[in-house]
């Protein structure tokens with residue numbers, strides 16, 4: 001992939017959060033491209049860690065991004081007004097942190113961060 005840098009976003013399928021997440025990762029981490037792995041409410045799916053078929057699908061796509069594109073960072077995203085995960089911000093932050101643990105359990109040796117997209121579509125790193 002030449003010298004282009006990739007990141008991976010496990011993002012909601014919601015069209016409103018695609019560009020904000022892409023722009024934030026490019027700006028904050030100096031990457032050129034973001035591989036998008038989208039599901040409705042992926043932080044919920046990864047935190048619950050029980051839907052085997054969807055989890056395997058996410059894992060397979062993340063591994064392609066990491067192994068074929070040498071992605072340097074994985075972001076797990078939650079956002080305001082999520083149709084697939086209609087719980088409040090506080091609950092979603094907990095889900096994001098739990099989701100990170102699920103990804104760590106896959107043995108993928110890449111930095112993993114959590115992102116929250118607020119009601120103004122601004123992106124914040126979850127600490």
Ligand SMILES: [Zn+2]
Pocket residue numbers: 012013014040041079081082083084085
């Ligand atoms: Zn959503």
